[in-house]
Amino acid sequence: MNILKTYKIYIGGQFPRTESGRYYLVKDTNGNPIANVCQSSKKDIRNAVQAARKAFGSWSERSAFNRGQILYRIAEMLDGRKAQFIEELTQQGQGLESAKKEIEMCIDRIVYYAGWCDKYQQILSSVNPVNSSHFNFSVAEPTGVVGILAAQHTGLIGLVSQLMPVIAGGNSAVLIASEQLPFCAITFAEVLETSDVPAGVVNILTGSAEEMLPTLAEHMDVNAIFLSNVHAEMEKNTQLSAIDNLKRVIVKNDEWTQDSTQGISFISSFQEIKTTWHPIEQIGGATSSY
């Protein structure tokens, strides 16, 4: 007899059940029950935001090299557990070849963003030649806590493609997984947990986007929202809720399976530009012209 697994959620480096005590049953294509999944609540969202805020400071201040090491470690751990992910995708009704392809693509995409961790800064930053005796430079800094609604039509590639540029850039994240395809999201949380990703940097919740997204969009301690493939009404409502604290709302309607669905623009969407000025002393007549 099969074990009917209960998939728990991932908040602050822990795997609690939803505080609401609600679950939904996910069935296979033949209608047989496969697993119970947490129907997370608004309170779970708030707990996750709190954890993400707490983790943001130290994650954003880690060296870029270190973030790259950790992201690469995620790819290694995912590679090591490929079989489980492929099985979960097929359980949810995906063909075997397509499932294999999707997981390979996920691993490649994580490696791709691992490589970006200590490079995007040099592309996005500048030294600015101001018309006065100042040293002036602009650098990219992470926006803060990012709320992500993972593309609902994929089990993992959407989630990975949205999450990786956000954390590669030093943000922390609260992610709502695909409601109908939730298994890989939680198994991926186990991968994150064993890859030295600090507690709270990524928080993953399962359940109804309709129920949880408004709470995330309204939350005053969330700095940005990342949507993918949502219907117009949900996008509009999210945009309206985001106004209160001027969250940056990024919408990318992608299938996430093309090479064009990765790139530095996905990182820079969750970066702020900071410009710093400092005077340059000008005394005496010595010049550099020798």
Next chain:
Amino acid sequence: MTDSNNKWEYAPSLEGTSHIQLKEKYDLFIDGKWIKPSNNRYFDTINPATEEKLAEIAWASEDDVDLAVMAARKAYKEVWSVMKASERAKYIFRIARLMQEHAKELALIETLDGGKPIRESRDIDVPLACNHFFYYAGWADKLQDAFPQRNIQSLGVAGQIIPWNFPLLMAAWKIAPALAAGNTVVLKPAESTSLTALKLAEIIQASGLPAGVVNIVTGNGDTGAAIVNHPDIDKIAFTGSTAVGKLIQKSVVGTSKRVSLELGGKSANIVLEDAPIDQAVEGIVNGIFFNQGHVCCAGSRLYVQESIADEVVRKLKQRMQSLYVGNPLDKNTDIGAINSKEQLGTIEKYINIGINEGADMYQLECEIPSKGFFCRPTIFTNVAQSSVIAQEEIFGPVLTIQTFRTIDEVIQKANNSPYGLAAGVWTDKGSRIFNLTSKLRAGVIWANTYNKFDPASPFGGYKESGFGREGGLHGLEAYLK
């Protein structure tokens, strides 16, 4: 300490205004021509230092805005987006040069219409505005080099709404990058300070810029709303209050309009115990009293390390006594007129709140003109972090002073604000500067200086201070796909 009764007296040194040319009545600049407003309504613009009327300004209706957007669309399609980029550059260079030739006149009109000291209009606002056009002109034919990783395209018609604190400079910040990136423009200056934008329209007309590429429509908030809500606008750029910024953001939800917002601030200016104190005091004064404190990035929250707080406050008070409040046309004047009666009311309201909250107020003891809108430079000590005057943007010459013991404490206090526009740090230790500047959540950080601006330097905020950058390479991004 200098006795305040023993002040230096200056002989007035007034800048003459005889050679400036102002019309009695200004129409709307649409499609390269001066057009009367459709409802034939005009409003007065006054000199806030004397309350005397300077000119009448057209009040653009929705129909007028529609006309301006149509002109901008036509110019975009038929002329500006198909013109060779290097030719586009030459027009913008030409505008920069013409502005330089009119610099004196522009500075005087800026001071008359807005109340800022002539020294600031002459040495800061106008040169920076000219330089902004000069800087972006050169980008027009190098856009692909700016963003080699993508295939860049202009957006179309940009609707731009600017504030009254740096009228000409803000017009330059908006128009120059928009044109360089290949967009056409409908710009609305603030109601109380339309004149230099209209002078700029005359310059643009004289430059031979194709009709409709830049349209300038004057009016109040309704005119601005007509721009924001116009269906044929591709991009809204707004500088102003956070409250209005949020309204704009709300009205574009569900449309494909792109938005960039430069909004309010409550910026922390932090003085550490090893700072060069006399320089820091100059920086504090420049941070909060520059342009009567009508500066979105004003250093309005001062944090002084406890061990030097008494000395800094004493020296600050002493320095304040040598500030000269008065006629903005006087070259001795440090602090000119408050921009409008309404704004003076707002500032006075906050000063009263500060007093009622129990903070200790200190003001410069000085005569202020009996006519016009003036406010004495004001500082508050014994201010709580939760105090209204330490949290809300006042947009006037009002400083709150708090103390701190550790660097961790001041980072938390400084970041404890919904705003994130700017911050200042004063210390002699390099490693400490970088510790603070990297942890302060703000878009512009001045270390051992304050309120410096440059066309090459990106400017803009974190959090509720808005999004998008103006200035530098990053400033192009707001006007490109």
